[in-house]
Amino acid sequence: MIDLDDPLINGYLRRLIGEDGITLIRNMPEGEVTDEEICNVLNPLKSASKEADDKVKKLKAEIKAAGESQADVKKLEKDLKKAEKEAEKAKAEAVGEYEITLNTVRKILFILYENKFTICRRERDANSGWLTFRWQINMDGIDYQIEREKKKLYRNLLKRKEYExxxxxxxxxxxxxxxxxxxxxxxxxxxxxxxxxxxxxxxxxxxxxxxxxxxxxxxxxx
Ligand SMILES: [Zn+2]
Structure with a gap:
C-alpha cells in the first residue's frame, strides 16, 4: 500500500480527489466493494442509524403480516418498541457526523478510475438484470504520476528562479x-x-x- 502521509503523494492526491478522497482510500475495505458499501464504511454512524431504521420498518411489516396470531403480534410489538428506541438513539448519535455522500464517493471513484487508480468490474444480476459495479483500489501507477509531478514542480521552480x-x-x-x-x-x-x-x-x-x-x-x- 502507498504511504498516504508522504507529502508528495498526499499533495498530489489532495489536488486530484480532495481530503474526502484521501479518507476514502485510507478506509477502503479489502477486496471488491460497491460504492454504497464504501459510503457506509465512511459514514459509520449514519449507516448504523439507517440500519436501525430498516429494522423498525421490517418489524412494522412483520406485524402487518402476522395477522391473527395475537401471541406473535405481542412479541413483535415488544421488539418494535425496542427497535424504535435503538433507532432513535442511533439517529441522535449520527447527528453532526461528518458526511461523505454517495454522490461524493461516486465522483471520487470516477476520478480515480480516469487516472487508472481503480479497477472496476461490472456484474449483472441474473434475476433483475441490474448492473452492480464492484470497485477495487490499485495505486500501482502512483510512482509514475509522482515522478511526473516532481518534474513539473522542478521545472516551475527553475522557471521562477530565472524570472526572479x-x-x-x-x-x-x-x-x-x-x-x-x-x-x-x-x-x-x-x-x-x-x-x-x-x-x-x-x-x-x-x-x-x-x-x-x-x-x-x-x-x-x-
Ligand atoms: Zn497599494
Whole structure:
C-alpha cells in the first residue's frame, strides 16, 4: 500500500480527489466493494442509524403480516418498541457526523478510475438484470504520476528562479501588488490600487529559498 502521509503523494492526491478522497482510500475495505458499501464504511454512524431504521420498518411489516396470531403480534410489538428506541438513539448519535455522500464517493471513484487508480468490474444480476459495479483500489501507477509531478514542480521552480534573477521588483507597502521595473515605470512608481509610493524589493532571500528548494531535487534531469 502507498504511504498516504508522504507529502508528495498526499499533495498530489489532495489536488486530484480532495481530503474526502484521501479518507476514502485510507478506509477502503479489502477486496471488491460497491460504492454504497464504501459510503457506509465512511459514514459509520449514519449507516448504523439507517440500519436501525430498516429494522423498525421490517418489524412494522412483520406485524402487518402476522395477522391473527395475537401471541406473535405481542412479541413483535415488544421488539418494535425496542427497535424504535435503538433507532432513535442511533439517529441522535449520527447527528453532526461528518458526511461523505454517495454522490461524493461516486465522483471520487470516477476520478480515480480516469487516472487508472481503480479497477472496476461490472456484474449483472441474473434475476433483475441490474448492473452492480464492484470497485477495487490499485495505486500501482502512483510512482509514475509522482515522478511526473516532481518534474513539473522542478521545472516551475527553475522557471521562477530565472524570472526572479532577470527582473527587478517594486512592491506596494500595503501589499497590494508586486511589479517588475517596466510595469512600475508605467505607473510612475505609484500603486494603482491604493496610491502609495512603490518601494524597491530585495528578492535575495526569496532567491536563496528557491535555490534551496531546487537543490532538494538533487540531480534530476532538466
Ligand atoms: Zn497599494
Amino acid at each position: 534573477d532577470n527582473n527587478v521588483f517594486y512592491v506596494c507597502p500595503q501589499n497590494c501588488l508586486r511589479l517588475v521595473f517596466d510595469e512600475a515605470t508605467e505607473t510612475d512608481f505609484i500603486c494603482p490600487i491604493c496610491g502609495e509610493d512603490l518601494v524597491f524589493e530585495d528578492n535575495e532571500l526569496f532567491k536563496q529559498l528557491l535555490d534551496t528548494r531546487i537543490a532538494e531535487f538533487g540531480d534530476m534531469p532538466r
